[in-house]
Amino acid sequence: MTLHPPHRLLMGPGPSSADPRVLRAMSAPLVGQFDPVMTGYMNATQDLYRRVFRTANDATLLVDGTARAAIEAAVVSLVEPGDRVLVPVFGRFGHLLVEIARRAGAQVETVEAPWGQVVDPQRVADAVRTHRPRLVAVVHGDTSTTMRQPLADIGAACAEHDALLYVDATASLGGNDVRTDDWRLDVVTAGLQKCLGGPSGSAPATLSDRARDAVQARRHVEEGLRTDDDEPRGTVIGSNYLDLAQLLDYWGPRRLNHHTEATSMLYAAHECARVVLEDGLDATIERHRVAGAAMAAGVEGLGLRVFGDPAHRMHNVVAVHVPDGVVADAVRQAMLDDFAIEIGTSFGPLHGRVWRIGTMGWNARRDAVLTTLAALEHVLRAQGVTVPTGGGVTAAQEALAA
Incomplete structure (x- = not known):
């Protein structure tokens, strides 16, 4: 059966209608993931998203999958069983972060606000001082309630008490101010299908140096591909596909094989960022x-x-x-x-x-x-x-x- 999708004006909370320029970019011919042309496209895409995230982070990449793939990659790559994780909850997607952290074996503490409000940053800062979590995981814009959580004071509190700060900016990046470096956000992930004007299926992400170091401390190398310098350290992460340590090697200078890059989705992500920055x-x-x-x-x-x-x-x-x-x-x-x-x-x-x-x-x-x-x-x-x-x-x- 040939698919004939009906015309729709997507005015819900996401996905949104894709920009025609992005759809055109996706129709470009495929190239192999180790073609020098493709390597150049990957580098260019990383540079564009550093500007979109407002960061100087070298560790900026795409996770192949919908926005939730990057959310899960961030949490499971940072959290080891028994770690304490603090989650401010003010809507459905805060509860999602709680679930993912618990699946990773974390001891989860929450600070909650009624739906339709945000969590007072001072309450989060107080909870950071009380619980001393390894990770604070927070949604920036929760589309279930349409609320946008202030982040700058939370970032300062996390930095003061040596907690990593992960931010799910799936619904906010590109349409609301997200200042990764100024707000001291350690990991930020997003998706194309909201304010960036693309289809779901590729998830931009960026990691601070200390978040990258934390991820690499849990490095896992696939059996059969180890060298003398590739012994795993720390707890081995349960996921292979969502292991940010391996993804960083894939996107970094070593270009170590990990998976077949979703070429057309990379074209889409590149064009989404290009359009945003051109405008x-x-x-x-x-x-x-x-x-x-x-x-x-x-x-x-x-x-x-x-x-x-x-x-x-x-x-x-x-x-x-x-x-x-x-x-x-x-x-x-x-x-x-x-x-x-x-x-x-x-x-x-x-x-x-x-x-x-x-x-x-x-x-x-x-x-x-x-x-x-x-x-x-x-x-x-x-x-x-x-x-x-x-x-x-x-x-x-x-x-x-x-």
Whole structure:
């Protein structure tokens, strides 16, 4: 059967619609992973992502897999059984970090905030002093709640008490400010399918020198490939594919064989970063801020309430309270059936209570915002909700003109 994917405007919390420039880049001819041309492409991609992450880290690379592959690679490569890990939790993806750390054998402590808020950085700093974790693992922007966690003070506390700081920036990189070096973040991972405007399947990552040293202290060399200098040290990591020590050798000067590089996904990742930097990183972040503010103004213009603490809302996802008496999934289905627009629901305590509408990547633009609001107005009216005629589009236009 030939696949004929329908046209969709992906305005949910991710994935977002891929930038046409990225899709074109993916159609380029394949080259082998040890071709000098490919080696040059890998080097160029590393250089681009150092700029996107705002870092000088030499250890900057791609993990072949969706964003979760890089999340798991970071945690399982840093954590040994019995290590203490601290996780600030303010949404679904904080709970994911807890699960992965426990699977790695960690003793996990949490600092939690209600969904719709962030964790006070002082509470995290106090917990670091109390528990003295080896690793603090935190989500920057949790799309389940649309909240963005402040990181600078957490980075300072971790550095003071010799804890490594891992940040999941899957949903924030490229659309919100992420300052790896200034905020003293030791490991940051992301994905292409949110603000970077690409497909899922490649996960940029960067490691500080001390995080790289911690990973390499657990080096595992595949049986049959050892030399006298390649004896494993410390606890052997349970994963081969997600072993960051081996991936760093693969991406580093030694170019040690590890796996067959996902060539087309590397092309995509390279083009995502190139587009962001060509447009300007600050300008790209501002484009996301403007589009997100217009969407928030638009849903309020329809008489709907925005969920969560506005002071800590991500630029690129807006959560909207579902009006009383409205079936959330019926509205989502009508948006898809009648307008080919996808919006999202949420998880856990927010499932069926909010819609999540994304303005990210290629879709962080005026026409996508206005089209989505016009369609939402029509669908709500068809569901019996009284909404101001043109209220959403008008409010968004005013926000865009401000």
